[in-house]
Amino acid sequence: MNVLAAGTLSVAAYSVLPYVALAVGIGGLIWRKKTDRFGWTARSTELLESRVLRYASVLFHFGVLAAIGGHVLGILIPQSWTEAIGLSEEAYHVLAVVGGISAGFAVVVGFAALMYRRVRFPRVRVTTTRMDVVTFVVLGVAIATGMLATLINIPDTVHYRESVAPYFRQIFILDPEPSLMEGVNWVFQTHVIVVWFLYALWPFSRLIHAFTVPVGYIWRSPIVYRPRGGRSGARTGTYGSGAPDYSPSIPSSRTSRPKTSEKAAQPH
Amino acid sequence: MKVRAQMGMVMNLDKCIGCHTCSVTCKNVWTNRRGTEYVWFNNVETKPGRGYPVDYEDQSKWNGGWELDRKGRLKLKAGGSLKKLANIFYNPDLPDLDDYYDPWTYDYDKLISSPSSDQQPVARPKSQVTGKNLDLQWGPNWEDDLAGSAEHAAFDPNFKNIQEEVRQGFEDTFMIYLPRICEHCINPSCVASCPSGAMYKREEDGIVLVDQEACRSWRFCVSGCPYKKVYFNWNTGKAEKCNFCFPRIEAGMPTICSETCVGRLRHLGVVLIDTDRVEAAASVADEKDLLDAQLDLMLDPDDPEVRAQALRDGIPSDWLDAASNSPVYAMAKKWRIALPLHPEYRTLPMVWYVPPLSPLESVGAGLIREGGDEENIFAAIDQMRIPIDYLASILAAGDTAPVRLSLERLVAMRRYMRDVNLGDPVRPEIASEAGMEPHELEEMFRMVAIADYDDRYVIPQRHGEVSRDAFVDQGSCGIDFANGAPVPGMGEMTGFDDPDPYGGALACASNGTAAPESGALAVEEPDPDFDIRNLLSRHGGPRPLKEGGDA
Numbered sequence: 179m180n181v182l183a184a185g186t187l188s189v190a191a192y193s194v195l196p197y198v199a200l201a202v203g204i205g206g207l208i209w210r211k212k213t214d215r216f217g218w219t220a221r222s223t224e225l226l227e228s229r230v231l232r233y234a235s236v237l238f239h240f241g242v243l244a245a246i247g248g249h250v251l252g253i254l255i256p257q258s259w260t261e262a263i264g265l266s267e268e269a270y271h272v273l274a275v276v277g278g279i280s281a282g283f284a285v286v287v288g289f290a291a292l293m294y295r296r297v298r299f300p301r302v303r304v305t306t307t308r309m310d311v312v313t314f315v316v317l318g319v320a321i322a323t324g325m326l327a328t329l330i331n332i333p334d335t336v337h338y339r340e341s342v343a344p345y346f347r348q349i350f351i352l353d354p355e356p357s358l359m360e361g362v363n364w365v366f367q368t369h370v371i372v373v374w375f376l377y378a379l380w381p382f383s384r385l386i387h388a389f390t391v392p393v394g395y396i397w398r399s400p401i402v403y404r405p406r407g408g409r410s411g412a413r414t415g416t417y418g419s420g421a422p423d424y425s426p427s428i429p430s431s432r433t434s435r436p437k438t439s440e441k442a443a444q445p446h
Numbered sequence: 447m448k449v450r451a452q453m454g455m456v457m458n459l460d461k462c463i464g465c466h467t468c469s470v471t472c473k474n475v476w477t478n479r480r481g482t483e484y485v486w487f488n489n490v491e492t493k494p495g496r497g498y499p500v501d502y503e504d505q506s507k508w509n510g511g512w513e514l515d516r517k518g519r520l521k522l523k524a525g526g527s528l529k530k531l532a533n534i535f536y537n538p539d540l541p542d543l544d545d546y547y548d549p550w551t552y553d554y555d556k557l558i559s560s561p562s563s564d565q566q567p568v569a570r571p572k573s574q575v576t577g578k579n580l581d582l583q584w585g586p587n588w589e590d591d592l593a594g595s596a597e598h599a600a601f602d603p604n605f606k607n608i609q610e611e612v613r614q615g616f617e618d619t620f621m622i623y624l625p626r627i628c629e630h631c632i633n634p635s636c637v638a639s640c641p642s643g644a645m646y647k648r649e650e651d652g653i654v655l656v657d658q659e660a661c662r663s664w665r666f667c668v669s670g671c672p673y674k675k676v677y678f679n680w681n682t683g684k685a686e687k688c689n690f691c692f693p694r695i696e697a698g699m700p701t702i703c704s705e706t707c708v709g710r711l712r713h714l715g716v717v718l719i720d721t722d723r724v725e726a727a728a729s730v731a732d733e734k735d736l737l738d739a740q741l742d743l744m745l746d747p748d749d750p751e752v753r754a755q756a757l758r759d760g761i762p763s764d765w766l767d768a769a770s771n772s773p774v775y776a777m778a779k780k781w782r783i784a785l786p787l788h789p790e791y792r793t794l795p796m797v798w799y800v801p802p803l804s805p806l807e808s809v810g811a812g813l814i815r816e817g818g819d820e821e822n823i824f825a826a827i828d829q830m831r832i833p834i835d836y837l838a839s840i841l842a843a844g845d846t847a848p849v850r851l852s853l854e855r856l857v858a859m860r861r862y863m864r865d866v867n868l869g870d871p872v873r874p875e876i877a878s879e880a881g882m883e884p885h886e887l888e889e890m891f892r893m894v895a896i897a898d899y900d901d902r903y904v905i906p907q908r909h910g911e912v913s914r915d916a917f918v919d920q921g922s923c924g925i926d927f928a929n930g931a932p933v934p935g936m937g938e939m940t941g942f943d944d945p946d947p948y949g950g951a952l953a954c955a956s957n958g959t960a961a962p963e964s965g966a967l968a969v970e971e972p973d974p975d976f977d978i979r980n981l982l983s984r985h986g987g988p989r990p991l992k993e994g995g996d997a
Contacts, residue, residue, distance in 0.1 A: 215659035221683030222663045224536065225543050226575070232536050239535040300576040301543065305680060390662050392641035395527045400638035401724075402646040404657075406696075406908070 185360075191371055192356035196349045199378040206381030207389065220387035226301035230291055238288025244281035245324070248274065253346050257339045271334045278328040286325050289318065313383040316376050323369035336363050342370065448722045449745060449756040451765050452632060452652035453690055453905075454715060454774035454796040455704070456784045457625055458894055460803050460856070461711040464591065464623035466490050468703035468712075472627075475691070475702050481681025483549035483574040486586065487688035488703045490625045493840065494602040495589035499545040502674040503788065504603040509539045510672030511635050511791030512728060520729045520792065522638055522670060530641055530666055539669035543680075547585045549574040575680070592621050604839040620831045622802050624840070627703060628675040628688035629787060629795030630654050632719055632743065633728040636687075639670025645685070650908065652719070652796065653690045661685050672791040698907040710897045715772030715904045716765060717779075717796075718745040718756055728792045733843040736789040741779050743794070747772070768906040773893060774798065781882070781890050783852045785841035800894065801837045801849055803856045827853050855880045855890070862887045863895070 210218065224231050251260075252274055260270055293314065296302050331338070345358035359367060380386065472488040491497050505511055509524040524530070524539050552569035560567035571580045589598055630647075634654050637645040644660035645667055647653070656667070656676070663683040667676040676687045691701035695714075699705070704712035720743050727739035745752045747769035756766055769775065777784040777800065784798035827834065827850060834853075838846040858880035865872050866888075877884045893901055 216682075216684075218659075219661065219683040220663035222665055222678070223680065224540050224665060225668075225678045225680050228536070228540065228542055232538075235535045300578055301680075304576055387662060390642070392531070392643075392662065392664065394643065395531065395641040398527075398643055400522075401633065402637055402640075402643050403649050404646040405649045406651075 188356045188360055191367075192345065192359045193349075193354040195371065195374050196354070199374040202378040203380050206378075207386075210381045210386060218386055218390065219384075221305065221384050223302045223305055226305065227295060227299045230295040230299075234288050234291035234295060236288070237284045238292055241281050241284030241286075241288055244277065245285055248277055248281055252339060253343045256343070256347070270339075275328065275332055282321075282325040282328050285321055289321055293318070309383050313379060313385060316372060316379055317385075320369065320372045320376050323365055323372060327363070327365045327369050330363065330365060336366060338362070338366060342366055345370075447720050447745075447752075447755050449752065449759045449761060450649065450652065450719050450721045451716050451756075451761050451769065452719045452796055453630060453695060454717050454772075454778075454798065455627070455701075456713040456715075456774050456777045456798045456800065458709075458711040458713070458800040458897075459622055459624070460800055460894070461709040462490070462623040462625060462802075463709055464490055464492065465708050466587070467706050467708050468625055471702045471706040472688075476689075477677075477686075479679075479681075481679040482677065482686060484543060484546045485677040485679070485686065487675070487677075488625065488627045489586065490623055492587075492589050492591055492593075492595075493622050493624050494599040494604065494620075494836070495592070495595065496598050496601050498547075498586065499541045499674050500584070501601060501603055502541075502672075505672055505791070508541070508669060508672070508674070510670060510674070511793055512633070512638075513792070514729065514731070518729065518731060520633075520725060522635055523672075524639065524666070524670060527641070530639070530664075534641070534664055537665055537669055540665055540678075541668070541674065543575070544584070547588070548580055550580050550582070550585075592619065595619075595621075604836055606839075618831075620833070620836075622832060622837075624799075625703075626673065626675070626787070627701075627797060628654060628690070629673055629793065629797045630688075630690055632740070632794035632796060633724055633792065634671075635791070635793050636667040636671040636676045639666040640664070640685075641666060645676075648692075651690075651692075651695065651716070653692050653695070654687070655689055655692070656685045656687055658682075658684050658686075672788065672793065673795075695905055696908040696910075698905045700903040700905060704903065710902065713773035713777065713893070713897075713902045715774040716769045716906060717772055717775045718747050718752060718761070718766075718769050719743050720745055724794065728794055733790040733792075734845040736792065736794075736843060737786065737845075737848055740786065740789065740794045741782075744775060744779050747775065762906070762909050765906045768904050771904045773902060773904060776889070776893060781855060781886065782848065783855050783890070783894070785848055785852060787841065788843070789841075790843040799841055800856070801841060801852055802832065803853055827857070851881075855882060855887075856894075858882065859887045859890050859894075863891045 257267070261267070296306055327336075330336070341358050341362050345355060348355040348358070359370065468488045469486055469490055473486060476487050477485040486498065489498050497503060501507060502510075505523060511523050512520050513523045515521050525533075550571040550573050553572055554569050556567050557569050571582055572578065573580050589595060592599065630653055632652070634645070634647065637647060637654060641664045642660050642662045644657045644662070646655060646657065648655065661684040665678055665685065667685050668674070668678050670676075676685050679686050691703075694701060700712070700714050704714055723743055727743050728736070730736055730739045747753070747766055753766055757763065774784070778798050784800050786795045786798050789795070830853075834846050834849055835844075838844050838849045842848045858876050862873065862876045862884065864870075872884065874884045877887050880887075892898070
């Protein structure tokens, strides 16, 4: 147990937090899928404002996709593998810095423009929920520290592929080694911790739309037919007729019901 | 042959007086909620005009509907699935809210709460989205009765294809009312545009619906529909559309727009469609052949072979009887007086229109009364105040022949019935000149002029007893989906000042159910301890999206 070698704070931040975050994130995802299909949406605001969105959203999203790809390459894939295919550490670093800065730049600019748009245009502002604000703050910190981490590592001083990357892989193979994170630059540390929070937040926020990329559309028949009350690809039937079960996402609320009847009883 | 039943509607434009009763009743039933203030599942446009949303008919701008590629294959005008996925972060074809209009109400309270002053208090328009003051530049029915047509009407996309000089001088002014709902197309491009597969056609009746649980806010349906009859609820982030009042239709009742139509101009019925040939019909090379191709899909419900196949395909026999008596089949196919709206979009729309004849009467009145010969009738149709080319560009992909045929038959019906009603000798040759039998003209007269309730609406009820366990439907409340259907008080600014704008929507939650979909009457097992609406990031529940004060 490598955990024992690390300090308490370090264990909390780098061993406990990740598993709590993953448990909440994955559990939340399942829970949301089971209970709130209706709320599972990208909640687009393009109808309300499209001129800034046109550039901001595209920059942000493609930047994020590139950044995720970069993280997979830098964190999940061990250094020995990339070296085995002939990619030297120096070459990898140039690739990581150039790719990271351009992707990061797209994300930062896109995110800033999206935030500007959300504040500047009252139509977009009214659609902003409290959960959105929380999400934007956490996401903003994650993006800022990520960009900063890329920039301070231009001289290749952090060697995160020998510390942060193995740390993540140890987490995923259920053998956490928090000490790997202890000597790392504080920007990297902050980035890692914030991102764990982001994972925990994910299923409860609008970010959930990332889990429904509709790739099935490519193979689907253009016109979709469905029997009344039926549902494609959903849970199977539990009711007498054997027809597909069409269970709702929004159970009725006992908490709101008395309020309703009170309201209805009020004379206008 | 694979037979499916398809609900359809015919609107007799000859009788539309543009009173907007259909729009208002529809609005009150379906879109009187936060997020849908700007949405009119049913609207009535004055043509010529730019329409709602602005210039929706101009597909070079919006890329709605289908087109044929170079090899003659049917494809979405806005591009295939890969292009859609590449554009998922920004849909280049999506209308802006301002293309519809920024919905507003007035701060009426100012009129009575203002302190005394030298000036009259004024109720200013306030946006129903942001609560801010609006400087009104455009709105619903901004062009009603040709208002502002001197400025706007020339932009009507239907003028593009008209060869003759556009007649817009004061003495040549013409107009028609065009009530529009979702076309519930046989080949719906909105359904094909939806990346999530959330949009679907119901197998039983062809009604096109959005599964509110599967919609993920990708919004390609909105741009994919050439009629712009799928709307985006900006509050829930979900698409919504005219659902043909399916809870009423299932009970054998007409849609609310039809039921309340003052002019009794709407007809509802079932047609039998051969779904095996839909793609071929929508792919015919010449746009002008689309009407015939679509009529060819509509099977003769009295043909024993069709009936046998329909029964094999699970269509109940009372639905076949309804198809036999269908006013839609009669007007569209038997008599060919009803035409589809913009067949050139290749969606095979199922809301049909009888072209307006009324203005012809001023020119051709003498002919009808004195019984001019056939040539004179043709001449009169060409002198119609509404240019036949204009009607053809709306109803027949620019082909005047079907419009002319329809108008000729409507004139023939009047000439023939005039004799009948005055007790003059009946002239069967009037019918044969129009290519019909005398008894057909009489049936037609009964349908379009008498228009009895039972003739207008031939709606078979759904067969709940075979489709599912009825017990689970007990107490369900069809129109209360998601964040609730009707909001208290028409015109009320929901979301502002009202601590519980969804209060009205929850009224039927008292029986313990709330259906989540603008689709089927949903079933649920209520869980007393759980209310997703109060959690997380979305608002569908008692808490308003944002208090007006912040906006």
